[in-house]
Amino acid sequence: MLITAVEFHGVAVTPRTNWCFLLVRTADGLTGLGECTLANQEAPLAAEAARLAGRVTGADAGARNRLARLLPHAPGGLVAQTVLSAFEGALWDLAGQEAGKPIHALLGGALRPRIPLYANINRGTNPRTSEGFAAAARRALAAGFTAIKLAPFDPIIWEDAADPAWREGYAQGLARIAAVRAAIGSDHALMVDAHWRFSPGGAASLIRDVAEQNLFWLECPVAEANHAEIRRLRSMANDRGMRLAGAESLSGLAAYRPLIEAGCYDVLMPDMKHCGGHEEMRRIAALALTAGVEIAPHNPTGPGCHAHSLHACATLPNLLPLEVQFGETERFFTLCPGAALGFADAAALVPHAPGLGVALDEESAAATPWQAQATPWLDPRLG
Numbered sequence: 001m002l003i004t005a006v007e008f009h010g011v012a013v014t015p016r017t018n019w020c021f022l023l024v025r026t027a028d029g030l031t032g033l034g035e036c037t038l039a040n041q042e043a044p045l046a047a048e049a050a051r052l053a054g055r056v057t058g059a060d061a062g063a064r065n066r067l068a069r070l071l072p073h074a075p076g077g078l079v080a081q082t083v084l085s086a087f088e089g090a091l092w093d094l095a096g097q098e099a100g101k102p103i104h105a106l107l108g109g110a111l112r113p114r115i116p117l118y119a120n121i122n123r124g125t126n127p128r129t130s131e132g133f134a135a136a137a138r139r140a141l142a143a144g145f146t147a148i149k150l151a152p153f154d155p156i157i158w159e160d161a162a163d164p165a166w167r168e169g170y171a172q173g174l175a176r177i178a179a180v181r182a183a184i185g186s187d188h189a190l191m192v193d194a195h196w197r198f199s200p201g202g203a204a205s206l207i208r209d210v211a212e213q214n215l216f217w218l219e220c221p222v223a224e225a226n227h228a229e230i231r232r233l234r235s236m237a238n239d240r241g242m243r244l245a246g247a248e249s250l251s252g253l254a255a256y257r258p259l260i261e262a263g264c265y266d267v268l269m270p271d272m273k274h275c276g277g278h279e280e281m282r283r284i285a286a287l288a289l290t291a292g293v294e295i296a297p298h299n300p301t302g303p304g305c306h307a308h309s310l311h312a313c314a315t316l317p318n319l320l321p322l323e324v325q326f327g328e329t330e331r332f333f334t335l336c337p338g339a340a341l342g343f344a345d346a347a348a349l350v351p352h353a354p355g356l357g358v359a360l361d362e363e364s365a366a367a368t369p370w371q372a373q374a375t376p377w378l379d380p381r382l383g
Contacts, residue, residue, distance in 0.1 A: 008049035010370030019302035032093035034086030035304030081251035088277030096355030110314035118147035124327025130179035147189035152176035200229035248298035271298035
């Protein structure tokens, strides 16, 4: 299978959301799909995809170990690693199509027939008031979900803590959490994503303040590099009955190894779009398994990443529920037709069609090309 083209496709799916895909075409007439969504980075993603195309066009798509090798010290940062992750996924899709087998079969076979899911209601919440979050949570429960996650603290950031508005924003975040807990009751799992918005001291206060809400986990409270403080916060959270989760935007086993060895997190959240693809996610999960760390892949974006995540999750023994965007747009179910991307009773069936099992509807994608956002809907510093 010789690669004849590598194409970037950015798609506007709502006024505030673009999804980005990578298509790898071969001389055999096959097309592999990967997703490279990275909010507000569409132009550099397209440039990096063009650079990659110049390097791999004409190469054998089966030479995955050479073509999609993740080098942590390579330039380009998260943009380059995200395009490479999508490329690696597209090559797996091609390999499965050629073999007539689903990706998970090529990875050694599925450990489970269904993948448990939890609902991320963040982008599907409007208005972003306490009641708006509570209403979104109730919709997720009605759809069969038993675990809900929200990101309630936009737009505060700890460096602005001297601003009087910071305290108001913090209080609003706590009120949103309380409203969602009241909406879903005590029998359902509740997770809170802090998006690195706190200092270590502020995160310690947050853990004390949310303890009464019985969180399943608190996610990304502080900057990822602060290992000593993350370990301390994990101990505080564990003492109050909650897990500490994080590491959603790192790339490669080399970035995850220090977190695992330092005992930073109960739950690691590698993202198929950023971590390096299937091979790196499996390496990360395997090392985490040796330390008793659970894996809950980060997956709040489009159907390409979701489909790849389903294949990966089918093979991971230390799996917690997989994240899925809930309530943002119905195009999640229509933009990449093929194997069913639907879910019921908080679970998705493992795909069994050859390769990834879904393909980008290129006509639909081209009808709504990506749109630059002059004013991102959330704090552009952190998301």
